[in-house]
Each structure stands twice: as structure tokens, then as C-alpha cells.
Amino acid sequence: MDDAALLQIDNAGRVFGGGRTLFGSKKPAVHAVQDVSFSVRKGETLGVVGESGCGKSTLARMIVGLDAPTGGRIVFDGRDLVAEAGRDLRRLSREVQYVFQDPVASLNPRKTIRTILEAPLIHLLGLDRAAREKRLGELMDAVNLAPEFLDRYPHEFSGGQAQRIGIARALAADPKLIILDEPVSALDVSVQAQVLNILDGLKDRFGLTYIFISHDLSVVESVSDRVAVMYFGRLVEIGPGRTVLSTPRHPYTHLLLQSAPAPGRRALISEDANTELPDPYNPPPGCAFHARCPRGTDICMTKIPPLEAMSGETDHRAACFHPHEAR
Amino acid sequence: MTDASAPARRAAARPDTLRLLLNNTLATAGLAIFALIVLIALAAPLLSLPDPDATAPVDRLLRPLADGHLLGTDALGRDILSRLIWGTRVSLLVGISATLIAAFFGSLIGLVAGYAGGRVDTLLMRGIDMVMAFPYILLALAIVAALGPGLLNALYAIAVVNIPFFARNIRGIALGLSRREFVDAARLSGKSNAQILFLEVLPNVLPVIIITMSTTIGWMILETAGLSFLGLGAQPPQADLGSMLGEGRKILFTAPHVSIIPGLMIFALVMSINLLGDGVRDVLDPRLKSGALTRPVARTAVAKGNMPDDVAPRRDAILDVRDLKTEFRFGGEVFKAVGGVDLHVGRGECLGIVGESGSGKSVSAMSIMGLVPTPPGRIAGGIALLDGENLFTATDERIRQLRGSAVSHVFQDPLSTLHPLFTVGAQLIEAIQAHRPLTKAQARAKAADLLKLVRIPNPAERLKSYPHELSGGMRQRICIAMALANDTKVIIADEPTTALDVTVQAQVLALLDALRREKNTGVLFITHDFGVVSAICDRVAVMYAGKFVETGTTEDVLKAPAHPYTAKLIDCVPVLGQPERRLDAIEGRPPVVNNLPDGCAFAPRCPRAKDDCSEAPIPLTELGENRTVRCLHPLSAEAANG
Incomplete structure (x- = not known):
């Protein structure tokens, strides 16, 4: 375990559904997140990459306490979050905050920006009126918005401005860790760059730690110190951003990188059409990726590969029996 | 890098709520009649009316316009005008109070059930279901029978009977709102459940409560009248519209005015409230606000006069658009979404249009086949030639033939493009048969061929699938198959891969790239992503x-x-x-x-x-x-x- 770890996740899992019906038959269960373990160091940005349905948003919601894991432990700064969130979400929210994917949907359409930003100041910090006014000014300044915007309603803002308000709200309680769940994927590219630059500046200024969730590899690469790749509810690869994205070990990461469109890149690889995500209600035994994997062998069909350090690199781990070689 | 530009003031472009309401003639008429009735009823003590309960057997059953009694008198010689005004007052008061009580308790139950979900929801809603299982008038009668007749008891009965109506409406809305991101955000801002429910969710539910109230209040007045008519509401000598009607019923043939006058009043009152209520609903309901009340025509209107007649088409182009201008009119303002676009697509060529949201790239593409909704959109100028044929001057019937055959579209979200209740096979067969006289069996064989063409394994089986049973990538393949169904010359693809995951996007792009070469089809590809452009487009327009x-x-x-x-x-x-x-x-x-x-x-x-x-x-x-x-x-x- 890292000494400087701000957040430590051990074997966290989340099952939706399950249990039994009134008449005793089993209800179907989906393992949205399974057996995920990693730690986040203070001051770093951990990028989490994966396609839709891979469990990255469920993981994020568990870290901020909006959802409770059905297994495993999440430890923040030495405190067990799972136990704490159930008892006192406010205490956790002072330390860990969240920025939502859809900036407009995350702002109540019937509240002014002032009311929205004041909520954490009142409920989490208990500031009085004068202190709130001062803090509101600081927050608007931090995200480069004019203070007169405070008395407007969310629908009067563009997507980029709304997302900056979302960031200001997350900053309001002066948290240590911010979970950014696809913060720029709903924005136009020119606005995306503005928001990414603001996030970058805030991190240095307030000494923040980020978990940056995205499906866009290039965005994750540009903001992250370390990158974690998720597939079908499990962590398949984690390591320093540059290593993971330049010499991926897991075949899935490899596939992601080859599929990502980039300006000037003509030929995208094409897989067979029948290789898709497995059915979550009926997961295959062994490695979930093996049906799509060009390197799969018999062992992949029976055993789940453990997340192990790759040869020669201690901090680069992948869950694969036949990883790609380091170049 | 302070952002000094003010946010777009969209509110100013839209007329305000009251103005919208007054635009609706029927609602305005309802408002006028209702306001008049309320004013008169409120002013009852100020008008020097005779005592409504004072009997005068000598003057019984006077006809309207009699001396001193404008609307005549009833069987006990009481002044009908006075009784009518005082009675309306009572009926309004009971109707409105019952509505308020029902709205308060019904909304509270609905809010709590919708927000809490799970067991609480089940418990509360099954309770509501039980209330609803009784015929409402029977339930009201039972309540009054238990409590004893009287106006106040009738009021309670009517309120209780109407609680389920509010509870169910509000619960549905609250359920949807409680899963929205701003509720999660409020929770992370440290708000308690009660604070979230009443400060975050309630303000968003309020319009629905008002809509429900405005549509039920007339109904409540009718029900009050009904109970009073049966003698269970207002007790003699107190006048209310229902009891007046009931008293007049016995002498309907000898002195019809005694029952007809309160009957007309009930009619005018309920009618005006319902007209007003419908108007209020149209204005406040967000679903109707977003344009569901405007019915666009089947094809974009084309402004006459600005069209060049004879343009020699480019020889190498299958689609040739010159100086296309499309605009939208909202209120008095003209939004020039497309301000003069020239583009051409050759056979087997892929032209990419790149731009940010609002740049007009989709509107340009939709204008070509007249798919921009009119109103508010219209093509203000330009010419579009498909293989030399002018699309803007073609007949509606010709455009209908060309849509989906010579020119077809692939949209961003395949789930909303495909009909959820039909199998993909049925939809493909329909698309084929719409343009070609094939039998069902031939069309089915053709559909299976198409699925094979878009590399879908096991096509005969897949034809039987419903859209929700397929993955996003598969659905988009089906859409591409549908676009290729009828010897397409040009495919207009509007962000076809934006909603897909990267690995699936790569597959779909590779497929589209291969097919356009195979079939020698032109592609107009709209995207915001230069990476995607690189993967498929020969030429690009920014x-x-x-x-x-x-x-x-x-x-x-x-x-x-x-x-x-x-x-x-x-x-x-x-x-x-x-x-x-x-x-x-x-x-x-x-x-x-x-x-x-x-x-x-x-x-x-x-x-x-x-x-x-x-x-x-x-x-x-x-x-x-x-x-x-x-x-x-x-x-x-x-x-x-x-």
C-alpha cells in the first residue's frame, strides 16, 4: 500500500439486481463493477478509460458516496468511506466532490447560479452571508466567469459555461479529491480545450487530486499522470499514462488505441462484427475479452487473469495471460 | 481569459407566459368569463341583493324579468338572482378548497412516493390504487354517508376522491426528476432528503401541479353540485348551484327557469374553467412548449424567386448544391442557419462537413431533401441538383420517391431512428417495398442480403430481432443497411458514429468506407471530429x-x-x-x-x-x-x- 495514497480501493464491487422475488425465484444480477483495486496518490490525476457499460461511472458514484459498493473497501485518507457515506454523506462531500457529464442537466433549471453555488457553502461549510459572498467571488474568478452571472438561470448559459459552473460547485467546499465523470464529452471541441485548461490550472492552484473518467483516449492522455483501463466491470490495465498508452500490454488497450480516430490517420482497424461485449446477465467464464481477443488461448476461457505487474515495470500492471511485449 | 460575452438571452426571443395564454382565443374567452363570474361572486355582499333565504310565498315562481326579481323567484318565492350569486360563491369556494386540499395531499404523497421509490413507493401507490378501485361517486357517497350530509363533509369527500389523481400524476414526474443529475448534485452539496424534495424537486413539479389543478377544478365544482343535487351537500336554506338545480328539478315542466338558470351557470363556470385550464396546460407543459403543437409540413418550404433556373450541373458530381440558404423564423427574428453553401459530391466520393454545434452543418444536409421542419424553417435560396434534377422545384411526390431510395440518411442515434415496436426485418422490408414492387418473400430475401452486406452474422435470425435487442453498433449497421436498400446514389450521414464507442466507431467507419467504394455511392458525412474525417473523407469542408x-x-x-x-x-x-x-x-x-x-x-x-x-x-x-x-x-x- 502506498504511503501517500489519498484514496485506496480494495476489491470493490457493485452488483445491481439479484436477490429473490416474492416467490423465491432468483432475480437476474449484473456485476457492474467487479474486484477493482487501485490507489490514487495525492496530487496526481488518474485517468479512467473504458467504453460504455464498463462500470466506470458506477465506480465514480461509489467513490463520492452516491452509491454503496456491495463488496470490498474504499478508504479515503485512512477513513472507510463506505461506512461513512451511509452515516454522514456531508463529511465525505467536504473532501470528495463530483463533476457531472451533462453540465446543463446537473444544474437545477429553476435555481439561479447563486443559489446553486451557495448550497455547498451553507450545508457543507456553514458559512455566514458575508463569508459566502466572498467565497462566491473567488469561485467565479477561479472558473473565469463574470460575477454578474450569479443571478442568472442555467438555461441562459452555453454548455461550456454551465460546465464551469459545475466545476465551481465542486470546488466550493474546498475538497481534496474531485471525480470528473466525462466532464468534456458533451462539449464542442473548442470549448473542451477551455475547460481542460481551466481544470489544469485549478489543480495546481488548489492542490487537487483528480480522477478523470473519459472514453476519449486522447483527452485522458493529455490530462493524466496514470491511466486505468476498464473492461466489463474489471480493471484490465493500470500504469503510468505514457507507458500504458504508448506500450499497452493488454490486448484490449491495444484495440482501443488502434480504434481511436486521429487527424491524419487513414486506416482504422476493423474487427469482425460479431465480436462484442459479452451479455452482462450471462458473463462468460474466464477473461471477458477473450471472444474479441486475437491472442486468446484455452486458459483465457476458463480462468480470470489476475492483475499483475508486467515484467520489468513495477507500476505497470495488466490482467492478461498473454500480454503484448514491451517495446 | 475572463468570458465577458453575455450568455445568450434566449428568454427574450420567446413571448412570456401570459402573452402566450392570451394568444389562445378560447383560453382568453374562458379567462374572461371565469373572471367575470368570480368578480360577481366576490362582490355579492356589495351588490344590494335581496336576502337569498328570505321566503315570500306570495311571490312564488315568478318568471324572469318580473318586477323586482330579474331572474324570477323559486317555489318559496326567494329571489333567484340573489340565490344564484350567493350559490355560485359557495360552489366556487367548495370547488377551489377541495382542489387545494386534494392538490396538497395528493402532491405530497406523489412527491414522497416518487422520490423515495422502493417500498415507500409501493406502499403509498398501492394505497392510492385501493382508493381508485372504488367508483368515485360511490366513494364520495360513502364518505358523506359516514360523516353525515353537509357542505363541509361534501368538501372532504370530494377532496379525498381526487387525491389519487394528483398523487399519480405527480409521482410520475417526481420519479423522473429524482433520478436526474441535479438531484445527485444537490445531495453532494450537502442537502438533506427533505431539502432536496422540497427545494429541488418541488419547484420543477410545480407547473404540473398547476396544470393538474386547472384541469380538475371544473370537475370538482361539478362533483360538488352533484352531491348537493342529491341533497348530501349544501343543506336548506343555504343556496349552492347543485342544490338549486335539485330543488328546481321537481318543477322542471311548470317552471323550467328555476332549474335552467343554475344549470346554465354551472355550464358557463365549468366550461370557462376548462377552456382556461387547457390554455394554461398548453402554455406550461414543457412537452407542448418544445413545439409539439406546431405541426411541420412534410417538406421544407422553398421561398420562390431566389432560385437560379438553369445551372449546368457539374459533370463529375452526383449531388451538386449551389448557394444554399436556409433560415428559421422565431417571433420576428430570422436565424440564417445556412448562409450560402456550395457543395458537390461525386460517385463513390466522401465529402466531410466539419463544424461545431450550431454551425449549420446538419441544417445544410437536411435542407437537401427538404427535411428541415416548416414552420419555422424554410429554404431561402439556392439550388440542389441530384444527377441534374432540381430537388427544390421537384413535386412532393417525386421527393417522396427519392427519399430513402436515391438519397438516404443515416442519423446519429440509431435507437431513436428505428421503430421500437417492429422487428428490424419488418422495418427493412418496409423500406424495400416502399420503393419497389416486390413480394414479401422477395423483400425478405433482399433484407437478409442487406444484412450480409453490412457484415451482420446470421442475417436470417437477426431479421427477427427488435432494435433494443441489438447493440449500438449493430443498430447503426441496420440503419446503414436500410440506407443502402434501394440503389442509393448519395448517403447523407449525420454524425453516424458519435454515439458509438471507439472500437465500434472504428468498425462502422471501416464498413461505410468499404461500402461506398463497393456500391459507388456518394457520401455526405457530417461530423465534428477531424480524426473521423481523416478515417473516411476524401474532401472536407469546414x-x-x-x-x-x-x-x-x-x-x-x-x-x-x-x-x-x-x-x-x-x-x-x-x-x-x-x-x-x-x-x-x-x-x-x-x-x-x-x-x-x-x-x-x-x-x-x-x-x-x-x-x-x-x-x-x-x-x-x-x-x-x-x-x-x-x-x-x-x-x-x-x-x-x-
Whole structure:
């Protein structure tokens, strides 16, 4: 375990559904997140990459306490979050905050920006009126918005401005860790760059730690110190951003990188059409990726590969029996 | 980098709520009648009316317009006008109070059930179901029977009977709202459940409560009248509309005015409230506000007069569009979404249109086959030639034939494009049979061929699947198959891969690329992503504020962008493998297209802008072979030299 770890996740899992019906038959269960373990160091940005349905948003919601894991432990700064969130979400929210994917949907359409930003100041910090006014000014300044915007309603803002308000709200309680769940994927590219630059500046200024969730590899690469790749509810690869994205070990990461469109890149690889995500209600035994994997062998069909350090690199781990070689 | 530009004041462009209500003639009439009735009822003590309960057997059953009794008298010689006004007062009071009580308790139950979900929801809603299982009038009668007759008890009965109506309506809305992101955000802001429910959810439910109230209040007055008519509401001698009607019933044939007058009053009151209520609902209901009440015609209107008649079509182009202008009219304002676009697509060629949201790229594409909704949109000028045939002057029937055969569309979200209740096979067969006289069996065989064409394994089985049973990538393959069903000459693909995961996107792009070569089909590909453009497009056009600012082959434009906007747009996207690159954000925001500047629309955000940029419209100038740029100070000169 890292000494400087701000957040430590051990074997966290989340099952939706399950249990039994009134008449005793089993209800179907989906393992949205399974057996995920990693730690986040203070001051770093951990990028989490994966396609839709891979469990990255469920993981994020568990870290901020909006959802409770059905297994495993999440430890923040030495405190067990799972136990704490159930008892006192406010205490956790002072330390860990969240920025939502859809900036407009995350702002109540019937509240002014002032009311929205004041909520954490009142409920989490208990500031009085004068202190709130001062803090509101600081927050608007931090995200480069004019203070007169405070008395407007969310629908009067563009997507980029709304997302900056979302960031200001997350900053309001002066948290240590911010979970950014696809913060720029709903924005136009020119606005995306503005928001990414603001996030970058805030991190240095307030000494923040980020978990940056995205499906866009290039965005994750540009903001992250370390990158974690998720597939079908499990962590398949984690390591320093540059290593993971330049010499991926897991075949899935490899596939992601080859599929990502980039300006000037003509030929995208094409897989067979029948290789898709497995059915979550009926997961295959062994490695979930093996049906799509060009390197799969018999062992992949029976055993789940453990997340192990790759040869020669201690901090680069992948869950694969036949990883790609380091170049 | 303080953002000084004010957020778009969209509210100003829309008429306010009251104005919208007054636009509705029927609702205005309802409002006028209702206001008049309420005013008269309120003013009852001020009008020097005779005592409504004073009997005068001598003057019994006087006809209307009798001396001293404008509306005559009833069987006990009481003045009907006075009783009518005092009775309306009572009926209104009972109806409105019952509505308020039902709205309060019903909404509370609905809010709590919807927000809490799970067991609480089940418990509360099953309770409501039990109340609803009784015929309402029977339940009201039972309540009054238990409590004893009287106006107050009738009021309680009516309120209780109507609680389920509110509870169910509000619960549905609250359930949806409680899963919204702003509720999660409020929770993370430290708000308690009660605070979230009443300060976050309730304000958003309020319009629905008001709508429900406005549509039930008339009903409540009727029910009050009904109970009083049966003798269970107002007790003699107190007048209310229902009891007056009941008393007059016995002498309906000898003195019809005694029952007809309160009957007319009930009719006028309930009718006016219902008309007003419908108007209020139309104004407040967000679903209706977003344009569900405007019924667009089947094809975009084309303004006469601005069309060039005879344009020699380009010989190599299958689709040739010249100077296309499309605009939208909201209120008094004209939004020039597309302000003069020239484009052409050759056989087997893929032209990409790149732009940010609001740049007019989708509207350009939708205009070609007349798919822009009218109202508010219309094509204000230009010409579109499909293989030499003018699409803007063609008959509606001809356009209908061409849609889905010669020109077909693939949209962003395949789940909303495909009909959820039909199998993909049925939808494909329908698309085939709409354009070709094939039997069902032949069409089915053709559909299976199409699925094979888009590399869907086991096509015969897949035809039986419903859209929700397929993955996003599969669904988009089905849409592409449908687009190819009838010997398409041009496919218009509007962000077809934006909603897909990267690995699936790569598959779909590869498929589309292969098919257009195989079938020699032109593709008009709309996207915001230069990476996607590189993967599939031969040529690319960059769009900004309704105009092309740069066109050229994909390679040329990406290697050496000439327009500063293109260059900025490429620079602000992170590139895989270059994590160190500083992202160069574009300052400011795109202009709103109802107020475009004379000169270059990008000038206010452009680092190279000089005075001459904002003086006059800037033409699209040639910049070598197959390359044009709309800029006075393009970047290319330096790029070529340095």
C-alpha cells in the first residue's frame, strides 16, 4: 500500500439486481463493477478509460458516496468511506466532490447560479452571508466567469459555461479529491480545450487530486499522470499514462488505441462484427475479452487473469495471460 | 481569459407566459368569463341583493324579468338572482378548497412516493390504487354517508376522491426528476432528503401541479353540485348551484327557469374553467412548449424567386448544391442557419462537413431533401441538383420517391431512428417495398442480403430481432443497411458514429468506407471530429456560422489549414501520442446567426484579424486546385514557405 495514497480501493464491487422475488425465484444480477483495486496518490490525476457499460461511472458514484459498493473497501485518507457515506454523506462531500457529464442537466433549471453555488457553502461549510459572498467571488474568478452571472438561470448559459459552473460547485467546499465523470464529452471541441485548461490550472492552484473518467483516449492522455483501463466491470490495465498508452500490454488497450480516430490517420482497424461485449446477465467464464481477443488461448476461457505487474515495470500492471511485449 | 460575452438571452426571443395564454382565443374567452363570474361572486355582499333565504310565498315562481326579481323567484318565492350569486360563491369556494386540499395531499404523497421509490413507493401507490378501485361517486357517497350530509363533509369527500389523481400524476414526474443529475448534485452539496424534495424537486413539479389543478377544478365544482343535487351537500336554506338545480328539478315542466338558470351557470363556470385550464396546460407543459403543437409540413418550404433556373450541373458530381440558404423564423427574428453553401459530391466520393454545434452543418444536409421542419424553417435560396434534377422545384411526390431510395440518411442515434415496436426485418422490408414492387418473400430475401452486406452474422435470425435487442453498433449497421436498400446514389450521414464507442466507431467507419467504394455511392458525412474525417473523407469542408470557411482534400486541409478557424479547431483537440501538446483553446463564442456581422464571422475571435476583415462579406477564394478559403489573410502562404 502506498504511503501517500489519498484514496485506496480494495476489491470493490457493485452488483445491481439479484436477490429473490416474492416467490423465491432468483432475480437476474449484473456485476457492474467487479474486484477493482487501485490507489490514487495525492496530487496526481488518474485517468479512467473504458467504453460504455464498463462500470466506470458506477465506480465514480461509489467513490463520492452516491452509491454503496456491495463488496470490498474504499478508504479515503485512512477513513472507510463506505461506512461513512451511509452515516454522514456531508463529511465525505467536504473532501470528495463530483463533476457531472451533462453540465446543463446537473444544474437545477429553476435555481439561479447563486443559489446553486451557495448550497455547498451553507450545508457543507456553514458559512455566514458575508463569508459566502466572498467565497462566491473567488469561485467565479477561479472558473473565469463574470460575477454578474450569479443571478442568472442555467438555461441562459452555453454548455461550456454551465460546465464551469459545475466545476465551481465542486470546488466550493474546498475538497481534496474531485471525480470528473466525462466532464468534456458533451462539449464542442473548442470549448473542451477551455475547460481542460481551466481544470489544469485549478489543480495546481488548489492542490487537487483528480480522477478523470473519459472514453476519449486522447483527452485522458493529455490530462493524466496514470491511466486505468476498464473492461466489463474489471480493471484490465493500470500504469503510468505514457507507458500504458504508448506500450499497452493488454490486448484490449491495444484495440482501443488502434480504434481511436486521429487527424491524419487513414486506416482504422476493423474487427469482425460479431465480436462484442459479452451479455452482462450471462458473463462468460474466464477473461471477458477473450471472444474479441486475437491472442486468446484455452486458459483465457476458463480462468480470470489476475492483475499483475508486467515484467520489468513495477507500476505497470495488466490482467492478461498473454500480454503484448514491451517495446 | 475572463468570458465577458453575455450568455445568450434566449428568454427574450420567446413571448412570456401570459402573452402566450392570451394568444389562445378560447383560453382568453374562458379567462374572461371565469373572471367575470368570480368578480360577481366576490362582490355579492356589495351588490344590494335581496336576502337569498328570505321566503315570500306570495311571490312564488315568478318568471324572469318580473318586477323586482330579474331572474324570477323559486317555489318559496326567494329571489333567484340573489340565490344564484350567493350559490355560485359557495360552489366556487367548495370547488377551489377541495382542489387545494386534494392538490396538497395528493402532491405530497406523489412527491414522497416518487422520490423515495422502493417500498415507500409501493406502499403509498398501492394505497392510492385501493382508493381508485372504488367508483368515485360511490366513494364520495360513502364518505358523506359516514360523516353525515353537509357542505363541509361534501368538501372532504370530494377532496379525498381526487387525491389519487394528483398523487399519480405527480409521482410520475417526481420519479423522473429524482433520478436526474441535479438531484445527485444537490445531495453532494450537502442537502438533506427533505431539502432536496422540497427545494429541488418541488419547484420543477410545480407547473404540473398547476396544470393538474386547472384541469380538475371544473370537475370538482361539478362533483360538488352533484352531491348537493342529491341533497348530501349544501343543506336548506343555504343556496349552492347543485342544490338549486335539485330543488328546481321537481318543477322542471311548470317552471323550467328555476332549474335552467343554475344549470346554465354551472355550464358557463365549468366550461370557462376548462377552456382556461387547457390554455394554461398548453402554455406550461414543457412537452407542448418544445413545439409539439406546431405541426411541420412534410417538406421544407422553398421561398420562390431566389432560385437560379438553369445551372449546368457539374459533370463529375452526383449531388451538386449551389448557394444554399436556409433560415428559421422565431417571433420576428430570422436565424440564417445556412448562409450560402456550395457543395458537390461525386460517385463513390466522401465529402466531410466539419463544424461545431450550431454551425449549420446538419441544417445544410437536411435542407437537401427538404427535411428541415416548416414552420419555422424554410429554404431561402439556392439550388440542389441530384444527377441534374432540381430537388427544390421537384413535386412532393417525386421527393417522396427519392427519399430513402436515391438519397438516404443515416442519423446519429440509431435507437431513436428505428421503430421500437417492429422487428428490424419488418422495418427493412418496409423500406424495400416502399420503393419497389416486390413480394414479401422477395423483400425478405433482399433484407437478409442487406444484412450480409453490412457484415451482420446470421442475417436470417437477426431479421427477427427488435432494435433494443441489438447493440449500438449493430443498430447503426441496420440503419446503414436500410440506407443502402434501394440503389442509393448519395448517403447523407449525420454524425453516424458519435454515439458509438471507439472500437465500434472504428468498425462502422471501416464498413461505410468499404461500402461506398463497393456500391459507388456518394457520401455526405457530417461530423465534428477531424480524426473521423481523416478515417473516411476524401474532401472536407469546414463550416462556421452557416458558411464554408475552407474546403479542400482532407490531406491538404489537415496538413496545412489555411483558415485561422480550421487551424485553431485542429489545435484545440488533444492528439493521441502527444500528451505534452498545450491545448490551444479558441477564445470567445461563435456568433448567434440572427445577428451576423457584415464581414468575417470569425473575426472577433481571430488572432490574425485586421480592420478589413469586418468591413465587407468575404468571398470564398480559390487557393490552388480543389482548395478554397474564405479569408483575407490565410495561413497558407507562410505554411508553404516555412
